[in-house]
Amino acid sequence: MPEHHQIHCDCNAVEVNISGMPRVHAYCHCEDCRELLQVPYHSVLAWEADQVSISKGADEVVEFQHPSKRMKRIFCKHCGDVLYNTNAMGWKLVSQLMFKKCNNDQLPEGFDANAHFFYDRRIVDINDELPKR
Numbered sequence: 001m002p003e004h005h006q007i008h009c010d011c012n013a014v015e016v017n018i019s020g021m022p023r024v025h026a027y028c029h030c031e032d033c034r035e036l037l038q039v040p041y042h043s044v045l046a047w048e049a050d051q052v053s054i055s056k057g058a059d060e061v062v063e064f065q066h067p068s069k070r071m072k073r074i075f076c077k078h079c080g081d082v083l084y085n086t087n088a089m090g091w092k093l094v095s096q097l098m099f100k101k102c103n104n105d106q107l108p109e110g111f112d113a114n115a116h117f118f119y120d121r122r123i124v125d126i127n128d129e130l131p132k133r
Contacts, residue, residue, distance in 0.1 A: 006055070007094060007102040009081035014057035016083050016094075022047050023091060025111050027126070030118040036071050036085060040124045043096035045111060052084060052092035 005018040024046040033042040054061065057076070061083065064073040070088040075081060084094045100107055116122075119132035126132075 003108065005099070005103065005108070007083060007098055009076035009079050009083060011076065011079040013060040013078050014076045014083060015055045017053050017055045018047060018094065019051050020047065021110060026113050026115045026117055028117050029122040031121060032069055032071060034123070036066055036069070036073055037082065041122065042093070043113060044093045045096055045099055046087070046091045046093045049086070049090050049092055052094070
């Protein structure tokens, strides 16, 4: 039986249901994530598109389609919280920070980051024991 999780924006206008285990749980250092989200790196939990759905407030979200990349940022139109973003593979990516904020500051077992991707493109050095790919 798949696990079910929920996240929500700060103002609680939007709730998102998530099922199953993420495909990826890592830190992404690619230029695309940095540009889309305006962060130095992205702590991602990535699921297949059909595993993530808006369960409350679908009319309260804004989808920003990047003008030149196959990526979107989905956020609450009231509080501005980014609920998830999409990547070129169609996956839905929830920030580990967002997930923790909505789940008693904890990640379930198996959700902790296990690697750094696109580390050769980084703008911030990270000194940890995780593999750097």
